[in-house]
Structure formats: structure tokens, C-alpha cells
Amino acid sequence: MTDEQIIGRVRGGETRMFGELVHRYQDPVYGTVVRAVGGREDAQDIAQEVFLRVFRGLDGFKGESKFSTWLYRVTWNLCADWLRRNRRPDRRAAMVAEADSLPDRRVNLEEGFLEEEQRGEVRRAMGKLDERYRGVVDLHYYQKLSYDQIAFVLDMPVKTVETRLYRARKMLRESLESSGQGGDE
Amino acid sequence: MRCAQVEPLVERYVDGVLQEAQASQVRAHAATCARCRARIETARSVAGILAAQPAIHAPRGFASRVMDAVYREALVDRRLPAERVGAGAPGAAPSRTYRRLGMSFLLTAGVLAASLLIPKVAYPSIVERGESGLSRGSVVVVRSALDGAETAVRGILREQGNGGNAR
Numbered sequence: 001m002t003d004e005q006i007i008g009r010v011r012g013g014e015t016r017m018f019g020e021l022v023h024r025y026q027d028p029v030y031g032t033v034v035r036a037v038g039g040r041e042d043a044q045d046i047a048q049e050v051f052l053r054v055f056r057g058l059d060g061f062k063g064e065s066k067f068s069t070w071l072y073r074v075t076w077n078l079c080a081d082w083l084r085r086n087r088r089p090d091r092r093a094a095m096v097a098e099a100d101s102l103p104d105r106r107v108n109l110e111e112g113f114l115e116e117e118q119r120g121e122v123r124r125a126m127g128k129l130d131e132r133y134r135g136v137v138d139l140h141y142y143q144k145l146s147y148d149q150i151a152f153v154l155d156m157p158v159k160t161v162e163t164r165l166y167r168a169r170k171m172l173r174e175s176l177e178s179s180g181q182g183g184d185e
Numbered sequence: 186m187r188c189a190q191v192e193p194l195v196e197r198y199v200d201g202v203l204q205e206a207q208a209s210q211v212r213a214h215a216a217t218c219a220r221c222r223a224r225i226e227t228a229r230s231v232a233g234i235l236a237a238q239p240a241i242h243a244p245r246g247f248a249s250r251v252m253d254a255v256y257r258e259a260l261v262d263r264r265l266p267a268e269r270v271g272a273g274a275p276g277a278a279p280s281r282t283y284r285r286l287g288m289s290f291l292l293t294a295g296v297l298a299a300s301l302l303i304p305k306v307a308y309p310s311i312v313e314r315g316e317s318g319l320s321r322g323s324v325v326v327v328r329s330a331l332d333g334a335e336t337a338v339r340g341i342l343r344e345q346g347n348g349g350n351a352r
Contacts, residue, residue, distance in 0.1 A: 015259055022248045031241035044244060051251045052258060122234045141235040169196045172231045173224065 003067035010058060018058075022051055025068065028143055029075050035138050036079035037086070038127065046082055050075045065152050072143060073153045076135060083131055118176060125175035133168035136161055186214040191221045199228045 001020070009017045029050055033043040053074050061070060126134065135154055139145045147165075151158045191214050197203050198211045215221045 015255065018255055019248060019252045022251045026243040026248050026251070027240055030243035030247065034241050040244075044247065044250075047243065047247070048251050048254060052254055055255050055258065118230050119234050122231060137235065142238060142240075166196045169228065169231055169235070170193075172235075173195070173227050176227050176231065177224070 004063065007058060007061065007067060010055075018055055021054075021067075025071055029071065031142060032072065032075050032138055033079055035126075035142070036076070036131070036134065037082050042082065042086075046078055047075075050078055053078070066149070069145065069149045069152055072139060072145065072149075073155075076139075076153055080131070121176050121179050122172055125172045128175075129168055129171060133164055133171065136164045137168045140165055186210045188214075188218060188221055191215070191218075192224065195221075195224050195228045196232075199225060199232055 003021065003024070006017050006020050010021075026047070030043060030047045033047045033050070034040055037043055037046060050071070054071055057074070061067070065073075126137065129137070136150055139150045139153060140147075145153065147158050147161045150161045154161070191211050194203060194207065194211055198208060201208075203211065211221075211225075215225055
């Protein structure tokens with residue numbers, strides 16, 4: 001069943017069907033919030049509020065964008081509000097690094113220690129990125145959104161999305177280079 | 186091409202989105218420049234690491250908690266059409282459950298309020314009678330307060346009995 005079909009049924013009175021959407025999107029929404037605010041403590045409350053706002057706004061959703069794109073827009077707006085009220089970048093950076101430091105089963109042991117060090121450095125550097133850059137990186141690499149979709153979510157021109165994404169990657173690369181984790185010369 | 190010209194193009198080169206003429210210039214420069222080769226290699230690593238970040242999972246029970254909040258909201262928000270949680274829809278069962286919960290909450294609040302009010306009303310009367318203990322007057326006051334509370338609780342119960350299926 002597509003998101004749009006589920007929305008139709010919720011609008012038709014089947015509140016229970018909203019649970020399908022929650023199950024479908026709880027991980028990406030929660031993941032985005034954890035990375036944005038840098039902690040699991042507040043993330044649950046914020047992620048719950050995301051779904052409540054979406055439920056309240058369902059009647060106003062006109063389908064001009066995909067449901068998922070609209071959902072990420074609500075998610076990111078709530079995260080941005082939270083960040084404005086709780087601006088503690090040092091604490092946030094440390095917590096993002098911790099949140100992202102979950103063991104990745106896809107890491108092949110043969111890839112070795114150096115790559116794991118690089119991953120750690122990228123996570124740390126991600127935590128230090130300004131939220132303008134972190135947002136585009138999260139939406140593009142973690143949520144697999146296109147530039148057009150990110151432009152809608154963050155309410156900015158597509159060109160700005162592209163520029164920020166490349167700047168963010170350049171900053172991450174430079175941080176690897178300066179930590180000695182870059183490629184061999 | 187020089188290093189300073191290659192450097193801003195490294196990420197786009199890695200993504201393969203440069204024009205072919207520009208890409209071949211970067212390639213030619215990198216063939217003779219170890220530093221830019223290293224930059225390109227690092228940029229590839231960053232892209233690979235970003236693309237392979239582990240997913241973060243929502244905590245166990247998160248979806249249920251969200252749906253509890255959704256049903257609560259549907260129950261209290263008068264703006265929602267009644268049929269959204271009303272009879273006939275699959276959401277009807279939770280709606281009834283929450284109506285009962287709301288009534289139980291009212292009942293508990295009534296009992297709690299009575300238990301808090303009684304000592305507050307009765308205790309000063311008891312103390313006023315002096316150190317010798319309870320006089321007949323203070324007992325009357327306490328009994329009267331208890332009767333009042335009981336009447337209040339009965340009233341709440343009766344009201345709920347009329348309004349729905351709390352009992």
C-alpha cells in the first residue's frame with residue numbers, strides 16, 4: 001500500500017492506519033532527529049511530536065510533494081526550532097559522534113584499522129559541522145533524498161543545496177587530511 | 186591545471202559530474218601530483234563512509250507510544266470529525282478505551298480531591314479543641330466533611346453512569 005493510499009484511509013476515518021506510516025518512517029525520522037539534535041534523550045520527544053504534527057496536518061496535505069518529503073520537512077523544522085532553543089554546539093558535537101558510533105556490521109574486518117579510524121574522524125567532523133551543512137548531508141546520504149527534495153524540505157534553491165553538500169564534503173575531507181587520516185601522498 | 190584549481194573540483198570529480206574536458210584535466214594533473222591524488226583518494230573515502238553510515242533505529246515501543254498520543258489527541262481534539270475515531274471505523278476500539286480511561290481519571294481525581302480536602306477542613310477543627318483530644322464537636326465536623334466528600338464522589342459516579350459506560 002502506498003503512503004498516499006494510507007493517508008486516504010486515515011482521512012476516511014481509519015486512525016489506526018496512521019500506525020502504518022509511523023512504522024514505515026519511525027527509523028528515518030528518529031535517526032534524523034538524533035543526528036540533528038545530538039542525543040537520544042530529547043530525540044524521542046521530538047520524533048513523537050513530528051508524527052503528531054503530521055497527523056494534525058494530514059487534512060491540509062495536498063500531495064504537492066511526496067509524503068516522505070513533507071514528513072522530513074516537518075522533522076527538520078522541529079529540529080531547527082529545538083536547535084535554536086538549545087544551542088550548545090560542543091555538547092551536540094560530542095553526542096552526535098556518540099550517536100553515530102554504533103557498530104556497523106557492514107564494516108569488513110579486512111578493511112582494517114585505518115578505515116575505522118577514518119569513519120571515526122568523519123563522525124566527529126560531522127558532529128562539528130554547522131547545522132546548515134549537516135542538514136543537507138543527512139537528507140542526501142542518510143535519507144537518500146534528491147537535491148530537489150532537499151530543496152523543498154529545507155526551503156532553499158536547488159543550487160544552494162548542491163553548494164552546501166559539496167562544501168560539507170570538502171570540510172569533512174579537510175578534517176580527515178588535517179588529522180592525518182587522509183590518503184597517502 | 187594547478188593544485189589550487191584542482192582542489193575545489195575534487196568532490197565533483199569523484200562524483201563524476203564534471204564535464205569530460207575538465208575531468209581529464211584533473212586526471213592529468215593528479216597523474217603527476219601526489220598531493221592531489223591523496224585529496225581525491227580522501228574524498229572517495231568520505232563519500233564511501235557517508236554512503237555507508239549505519240541506520241539509527243527508533244527505540245522499542247516508539248510506534249506504540251506515538252499511536253497512544255495520536256489516539257489521545259483524537260479523543261480530546263474537538264476539531265477532529267467524530268467519525269475519525271467513532272463507531273464503525275477500525276479506530277473505534279481505542280476510542281472507547283480512552284473514553285473509559287478518561288472517566289476513570291475523573292473518578293480518581295474526585296476521590297483524590299476529597300481525600301486531600303477532608304483533612305484540610307477537619308484538622309483545624311480538631312486542633313482548635315485543645316490538647317485534651319477530640320471533643321464531640323470535632324467528630325461532628327469530621328463526619329460532616331466525610332459525608333460531603335461521599336456525596337461528591339457519588340455525584341461523580343452518577344454523572345458517569347448517565348453519560349456512558351464507566352460502571
